[in-house]
Amino acid sequence: MDVKEIRKQFPILHQEVNGHPLVYLDSAATSQKPAKVIEKLDDYYRRYNSNVHRGVHTLGSIATDEYEGAREKVRSFIHASSIQEVVFTRGTTTAINTVAQSYGRTRLKAGDEIVITPMEHHSNLIPWQQLAKVTGATLKYIPLQEDGTLSLDDVRETITSNTKIVAAAHVSNVLGTINPIKEIARIAHENEAVILVDGAQGAPHMKVDVQELDCDFYAFSGHKMGGPTGIGALYGKKQLLENMEPVEFGGEMIDFVDLYDSTWKELPWKFEGGTPIIAGAVGLGAAIDFLEDIGLENIEKHEEELAAYALDKLQEVDGLHIYGPKERAGLVTFNIDDVHPHDVATVLDAEGIAVRAGHHCAQPLMKWLDVAATARASFYVYNTKEDIDALTEGLIKTKEYFGDVFA
Incomplete structure (x- = not known):
């Protein structure tokens, strides 16, 4: 894996920010796009921009083939058994809300349980809060270990025969924790519950096999894996999706419409009402x-090496505290004594280094960490050890600057 050659394929990386070469360390929020994706989007709009499925003209046929071809690429990418199990959505958030509304509302009642973890992104927390309020179900949390991991003993204790839905992140967007999804799915199924996996931080960084994980639903976004914004996918087991009702109604998703009743298309199109996100899907493909x-195994190994290097290198920064387990995905979340994370990010930005600062859409986790906010550096296929060296130097400058200010 030649990272220098890979970097050449990302036009945005070859610029200066505030007089410094850009060091982009915010891929957990959104990744940069390779020229191949940008050119594919340009090609769609220049050469065969058309709606899909409806027309018989040449442009419509090309657009349909490209759109459905992208669905097959998603199916293969996550190892689903059929394209009927792949629903295009606006992203992870829409996918999770679809399951909560379509599956959850019709099946849950008072006394049932929804089990999640305190490390969840708000997108995999608020839909379940709202579902619990509407149905009278109870929302339960699997407790975290001191290092931000999950104990399978705690999973077994939290999931009961009353549990109907389990929802968990594949990878924490704050801690970098890689959750044991296959084992959690087994425990959920032993209790006749279904499991949804938030794969926003999983699918871009590691090989995902939904059949091996035996998850019932898996959601992810294109913009975190080099694709366009506004496109993602929901995987669902066919037998579950077949028994779920659409949550959006209109064109594209219908089979037959009468004055007082309608029927729906077969999977997966019954969940894709309206004009689809055609360019987004083509770009995701x-x-x-x-x-x-490049190879997902190579990407995962590269990011593991970067994370290990960062954990070691950042020890050079006095007063820096890193959150999460030693074995982690490619991100590091931290705070510096007496310096607000927003100030950290502002000073780093002046050095051309882009990191994320705030609560990272995980306020309950911030409360568990006993902090108001954190800074986060997240890595992807185009990052290097030199980027981490620059981050370390920038943090040392940050510490020195605020030390001088308050001296």
Whole structure:
């Protein structure tokens, strides 16, 4: 894996920010896009921009083939058994809300349980809060270990025969924790519950096999894996999706419409009401091609090495505290004594280094960490050890600057 060659394929990385070469360390929020994806989007709009499925003209046929071809790429990418199990959505948030509304509302009642973890992104927390309020179900949390991991003993204790839905992140966007999804799914199924996996931080960074994980639903976003914004996918087991009702109604998703009743298309199109996100899907297909050319195993190994290097290198910064387990995905979340994370991010930005600061859409986790906010550096396929060196130097400057200010 030649990272220098890979970096050449990302036009945005070859610029200066505030007089410094850009060091982009915010891929957990959104990744940068390779030229291959940008060119694919341009090609769609320049050459065959058209609606899909409805027309018989040439442009419509090309657009339909590209759109459905992208669905097949997603199916292969996550190892689903059929394209009927792949629903295009606006992203992870929409996918999770679809399951909560379509599956959860019709099946849950008072006394039932929804089990999640305190490390969840708000997108995998608020839909379940709202579902619990509407149905009278109880929302339960699997407790975290001191290092921000999950104990399977705690999973077994929290999930009961009353549990109907389990929802968990594949990878924490704050701690970098990689959760034992396969084992959690087994425990959920032993209790006749279904499991939804928030794969927003999983699918871009590691090989995902939904059949091996035996998850019932898996949601992820294109913009975190080199694809466009506004596109993602929901995987669902066919037998579950077949028994779920659509949550959006209109064109595209219908089979027959009468004055007083309608019927729906077969899977997966019954969940894709209205004009689809055609360009986004085509771009997502190109992003998948790009990642698979590199190899997900290579990407995962590269990010593990960067994370290990960062954990070691950042020890050079006095007063820096890192959150999460030693074994982690490619991100590091931290605070510096007496310096607000927003100030950290502002000073780093002046050095051309882009990191994220705030609560990272995980306020309950911030409360568990006993902090108001944190700074986060997240890595991807185009990052290098030199980026981490620059981050370390920037943090040392930050510490020195605020030390001088308050001296």
